Amino acid sequence: MLNDSTARYGSVSKFFHWVMATLLAWQFLKFFDRISDGEHWVGENLVPYHVSIGTVLLLLVVLRLVWSIRQSKQRPEPENASRVLVKAGHGLLYLSMLLMPISGIMYLVGKGYGLKVFGMQLIARGEEMQWMADLGHYHSPIAWVMLVLVAGHIVMGLVHHFIKKDNTLKRML
Structure with missing residues (x-):
C-alpha cells in the first residue's frame, strides 16, 4: 500500500521515515568528530560525507513535506x-x-x-x-x-x- 490510511502509514511514508532516520543517525555521528579532532574511525570514514548526506536530507525533507501534505486527510490521527x-x-x-x-x-x-x-x-x-x-x-x-x-x-x-x-x-x- 503506497498511500497512508487512517489505520497505518503507507510504504512511501515509511520509506521516508526510516531512510531519513538512518541518515540522521549517521549525521549525529558528527558529534564524535569533536573527540580527538576527528582522528578516529568515525571522523575519518563517516564525517567526510556530512555535507553530502545533509544535502540529501534537505531534498528528502522537502519531498517528505510535500508527501505529508498530500496524505494529511488520510493519515492516522493521534488521540x-x-x-x-x-x-x-x-x-x-x-x-x-x-x-x-x-x-x-x-x-x-x-x-x-x-x-x-x-x-x-x-x-x-x-x-x-x-x-x-x-x-x-x-x-x-x-x-x-x-x-x-x-x-x-x-x-x-x-x-x-x-x-x-x-x-x-x-x-x-
Whole structure:
C-alpha cells in the first residue's frame, strides 16, 4: 500500500521515515568528530560525507513535506488528548530537519567554501558573506535541539508501544 490510511502509514511514508532516520543517525555521528579532532574511525570514514548526506536530507525533507501534505486527510490521527503535543512535536522535528541543512549550507557559502556534494561543486567558492556565515553559526545549536527532539520522538514511540500499548509504533513499522 503506497498511500497512508487512517489505520497505518503507507510504504512511501515509511520509506521516508526510516531512510531519513538512518541518515540522521549517521549525521549525529558528527558529534564524535569533536573527540580527538576527528582522528578516529568515525571522523575519518563517516564525517567526510556530512555535507553530502545533509544535502540529501534537505531534498528528502522537502519531498517528505510535500508527501505529508498530500496524505494529511488520510493519515492516522493521534488521540484527542495529545493531538496538540503530537502536532507540535512533529512540526518542530520538520522545522529542525529543514533548518539543519539550510544553516549548514549558509555557513559554508557564507565562509566562501561553496557547496560540494558527493564531489560535485553545486555552489562555487566565492567571497565571504558575513551575514550568511553568522546565520550558519546556528547550525550546531540547532543540531543539539534536534538531537533532543529525536530522542523525545524515540522515547514517546517506545512509551506508546510498551506502556500505552496502543499500536502507535506499529503504524510506522
